[in-house]
Amino acid sequence: MDAYPERLLxxxxxxxxxxxxxxxxxxxxxAGSCAAxxxxxxxxxxxxxxxxxxxxxxxxxxxxxxYIGGSGGTKIQNAHGFTDATEDFETYLTMAGGPDPDxxxxxxxxxxxxxxxxxxxxxxxxxxxxxLPGKIIEPxxxxxxxxxxxxxxxxxxxxxxxxxxxxxxxxxxxxGGRKLIDIIEERAREAGxxxxxxxxxxxxxxxxxxxxxxxxxxxxxxxxxxxKAGVILATGGFCMNTEMLRLHAPEALRCETPIxxxxxxxxxxxxxxxxxxxxxxxxxxxxxxxxxxESLVKGIFVNQAGQRFIxxxxxxxxxxxxxxxxxxxxxxxxxxxxxFARPIELxxxxxxxxxxxxxxxxxxxxxxxxxxxxxxxxYNEHAAKGEDPTWHKAEKWLKPLNVGPFAALSMSPSESYFxxxxxxxxxxxxxxxxxxxxxxxxxxxxxxxxxxxGLPRWGKGYSSGLSLGDSxxxxxxxxxxxxxxxxx
Amino acid sequence: MDAYPERLLxxxxxxxxxxxxxxxxxxxxxAGSCAAxxxxxxxxxxxxxxxxxxxxxxxxxxxxxxYIGGSGGTKIQNAHGFTDATEDFETYLTMAGGPDPDxxxxxxxxxxxxxxxxxxxxxxxxxxxxxLPGKIIEPxxxxxxxxxxxxxxxxxxxxxxxxxxxxxxxxxxxxGGRKLIDIIEERAREAGxxxxxxxxxxxxxxxxxxxxxxxxxxxxxxxxxxxKAGVILATGGFCMNTEMLRLHAPEALRCETPIxxxxxxxxxxxxxxxxxxxxxxxxxxxxxxxxxxESLVKGIFVNQAGQRFIxxxxxxxxxxxxxxxxxxxxxxxxxxxxxFARPIELxxxxxxxxxxxxxxxxxxxxxxxxxxxxxxxxYNEHAAKGEDPTWHKAEKWLKPLNVGPFAALSMSPSESYFxxxxxxxxxxxxxxxxxxxxxxxxxxxxxxxxxxxGLPRWGKGYSSGLSLGDSxxxxxxxxxxxxxxxxx
Numbered sequence: 001m002d003a004y005p006e007r008l009l010x011x012x013x014x015x016x017x018x019x020x021x022x023x024x025x026x027x028x029x030x031a032g033s034c035a036a037x038x039x040x041x042x043x044x045x046x047x048x049x050x051x052x053x054x055x056x057x058x059x060x061x062x063x064x065x066x067y068i069g070g071s072g073g074t075k076i077q078n079a080h081g082f083t084d085a086t087e088d089f090e091t092y093l094t095m096a097g098g099p100d101p102d103x104x105x106x107x108x109x110x111x112x113x114x115x116x117x118x119x120x121x122x123x124x125x126x127x128x129x130x131x132l133p134g135k136i137i138e139p140x141x142x143x144x145x146x147x148x149x150x151x152x153x154x155x156x157x158x159x160x161x162x163x164x165x166x167x168x169x170x171x172x173x174x175x176g177g178r179k180l181i182d183i184i185e186e187r188a189r190e191a192g193x194x195x196x197x198x199x200x201x202x203x204x205x206x207x208x209x210x211x212x213x214x215x216x217x218x219x220x221x222x223x224x225x226x227x228k229a230g231v232i233l234a235t236g237g238f239c240m241n242t243e244m245l246r247l248h249a250p251e252a253l254r255c256e257t258p259i260x261x262x263x264x265x266x267x268x269x270x271x272x273x274x275x276x277x278x279x280x281x282x283x284x285x286x287x288x289x290x291x292x293x294e295s296l297v298k299g300i301f302v303n304q305a306g307q308r309f310i311x312x313x314x315x316x317x318x319x320x321x322x323x324x325x326x327x328x329x330x331x332x333x334x335x336x337x338x339x340f341a342r343p344i345e346l347x348x349x350x351x352x353x354x355x356x357x358x359x360x361x362x363x364x365x366x367x368x369x370x371x372x373x374x375x376x377x378x379y380n381e382h383a384a385k386g387e388d389p390t391w392h393k394a395e396k397w398l399k400p401l402n403v404g405p406f407a408a409l410s411m412s413p414s415e416s417y418f419x420x421x422x423x424x425x426x427x428x429x430x431x432x433x434x435x436x437x438x439x440x441x442x443x444x445x446x447x448x449x450x451x452x453x454g455l456p457r458w459g460k461g462y463s464s465g466l467s468l469g470d471s472x473x474x475x476x477x478x479x480x481x482x483x484x485x486x487x488x
Numbered sequence: 489m490d491a492y493p494e495r496l497l498x499x500x501x502x503x504x505x506x507x508x509x510x511x512x513x514x515x516x517x518x519a520g521s522c523a524a525x526x527x528x529x530x531x532x533x534x535x536x537x538x539x540x541x542x543x544x545x546x547x548x549x550x551x552x553x554x555y556i557g558g559s560g561g562t563k564i565q566n567a568h569g570f571t572d573a574t575e576d577f578e579t580y581l582t583m584a585g586g587p588d589p590d591x592x593x594x595x596x597x598x599x600x601x602x603x604x605x606x607x608x609x610x611x612x613x614x615x616x617x618x619x620l621p622g623k624i625i626e627p628x629x630x631x632x633x634x635x636x637x638x639x640x641x642x643x644x645x646x647x648x649x650x651x652x653x654x655x656x657x658x659x660x661x662x663x664g665g666r667k668l669i670d671i672i673e674e675r676a677r678e679a680g681x682x683x684x685x686x687x688x689x690x691x692x693x694x695x696x697x698x699x700x701x702x703x704x705x706x707x708x709x710x711x712x713x714x715x716k717a718g719v720i721l722a723t724g725g726f727c728m729n730t731e732m733l734r735l736h737a738p739e740a741l742r743c744e745t746p747i748x749x750x751x752x753x754x755x756x757x758x759x760x761x762x763x764x765x766x767x768x769x770x771x772x773x774x775x776x777x778x779x780x781x782e783s784l785v786k787g788i789f790v791n792q793a794g795q796r797f798i799x800x801x802x803x804x805x806x807x808x809x810x811x812x813x814x815x816x817x818x819x820x821x822x823x824x825x826x827x828f829a830r831p832i833e834l835x836x837x838x839x840x841x842x843x844x845x846x847x848x849x850x851x852x853x854x855x856x857x858x859x860x861x862x863x864x865x866x867y868n869e870h871a872a873k874g875e876d877p878t879w880h881k882a883e884k885w886l887k888p889l890n891v892g893p894f895a896a897l898s899m900s901p902s903e904s905y906f907x908x909x910x911x912x913x914x915x916x917x918x919x920x921x922x923x924x925x926x927x928x929x930x931x932x933x934x935x936x937x938x939x940x941x942g943l944p945r946w947g948k949g950y951s952s953g954l955s956l957g958d959s960x961x962x963x964x965x966x967x968x969x970x971x972x973x974x975x976x
Binding site for chain 2: 006007098099100243246247248250251253269272273275277279280281282304305306307308309325327367368369370371374377378381382387389390391427436437438439
């Protein structure tokens, strides 16, 4: 072994195999655990190699919420009076996929998500079945169904009938993702999956016709792993890799807090070294929990030019991703006394200015006369009539900001809590097969989760639960494909 | 040979070499011709393979203008009273490089650009030596020195002393790039460079330690080319490859007119197949010639929300790249009767609305009351005092838009002339060596021009002549590096 892990090793270079398995799964987060479970159930001998000391990955840090809908709706959606046609679900996912949505994956997921949800329940993932209306980020207790995207907001609502689609694991408080992973891990181990921890992937091994193994570093030793049916890359994205961010998504570096554990992009780079193509590498999710309280949604965001830039009633991450694009280092949420509230402390949004008039607020912010005051005047004029002709905020969130005192809350990528993770990665088929530079599958190479550019691939279209839904469902797909190959 | 050109072939697969050379140069545009010339002068046997029937590439379609400065200024800059410190030139290039400028290349280019310009003259490239003040796109006759970037505009002017840096080949009218290529081609042939046309690169050939050849398709035959000292990729960018655009730079697909000849990204893909890393693949240049006449710079651009989004006195391409990012499909240039003029026909900007008041214009554009009229009121108030506190347009371009009738000229990526080309590509050292996924040079593999992510790597920082300057200078660098290697 040389000091260069990210090249493709040739089988001829391997003197002896230290471990033999059918399917090697790299990474034990949401995608890896689901892939391992399904591969084992398909009859394959499966070994998971996880660089950390245990399962989890970024999913273990999450709220354990899945974006599920279509097929008329889940039983939980239905119980609360919501139906959810596959067509509306598909339309929403397509719009949320940005300028280049993955139509094949979207079509499959839209059709199968409800079945997938029932599968999760069959694995033992508990759902209380309750519904929380309103605009929230995650349930504060152990409730299930929430609105967690831009479904009710323009332009999505104009094209797809909205439904709440966030299905959250029953868990008291934020952070149910850990429990979700624990359950799938337990099923995987029961199914006979072998798990090696502190086991870092260093390089894929090919034989000229495809991928047949992987070199693993564990306890200071390099282990040559023969994986007869192939390797599944599920090592997450690259939000913890500063160099990759600089070279591909430099804007993300302006944000404060990467959401990841290792997430150094090793799976993407190994896939590339094997000939795989990485796409939309500039895309990333970011958000700042600027609501709840939901009264703040009745405020308006302005940039350093005092201009609005979005309908504030869409998903918080869509607002924040758009905010990052604005010229300047900061945006402000303008509120009047009637809706004033403090965002949660985590958000680190400061009260930047208070005044008896909007002119006073703009002076306090050192902004030119007329910048903010004209924007608010314009907004108020239309809001009084229940209209937002420019940005199309829904009527229920419109009210003139005319009850003093007035305030501006600052939100900034560098000073507030801006969490982020990457959305670009390897291109795969719905089966999990990794595509090469020509779009042809590489035999024996599979990937899932944020190693892949999947359903969530556009920061402005992200919705909570989209990455977990994608990772779990397409992790299973990759596991089935590789596992079935083992049996042939 | 299989049907799959973009994988790396192994020398063991090659039965016999059809052509033997020291340095194979792929592509005969600006980068390729300069690389071939320098490699030959360094003593190497050089063969150029060009997929088209002759030299040119995208450079052959250009105006033949180079972005040159630093070292106190060229003789032509000096003759017209301009000095240009290397430090100011370097600062400007760094700002123009966006969030991840290539500092090593910028430092070298800033120091060497004047020498490079003298080298071009020594090759026979003629410069009349005249200077045209004002805001223009290219000289209409055969003049030399022009302002061709955002040097005099905020924020660049606040950090780097401005100088005009566009050095245009002496050529009557637009399109001097063809003449420029002809001259370098002539020098290259004189230096003994062999040129094969209608010769398409299909795959690089490696021996496990680096690149040692290339497979070429010519006259229906595959030719195995042994290139002892390596291969220089100079096949341009990928603006003609719809699939690559979709996967990496989907926003560019909204623009109307790719500027390229073949530019199918083959060099980038072959480089990736050899282990090279492609970076900033989402970045592209676009522009629409919305000025001259320069009186239009006194107008203001607004988006569909009636908001300004830039200081209109910066480089036309910076304005237009920012316009593409605005929500909606269109922006408008607002002018009053005092400055009204038609942009050149090529721009395809339509007179979208005319009115006796700005309220009338906004109604005619079906925009909400107050959108445009408030923006203009705000602008006029400050412009009357010679100020633009929000966007910092320089005082000489400020005047209240208050002399009716008033007009809005529409500019849209799909309906106007929006030319574009890609800026993402392989990462290289200043020597032209292509870096692999770890940032280590790949022996025998070099690249230059828009196959590379070079000095111009940020759509909002592009300046005319930056790509030709980069391609010619770093093409020479790659040629020298490979040519010297041949002699070892």
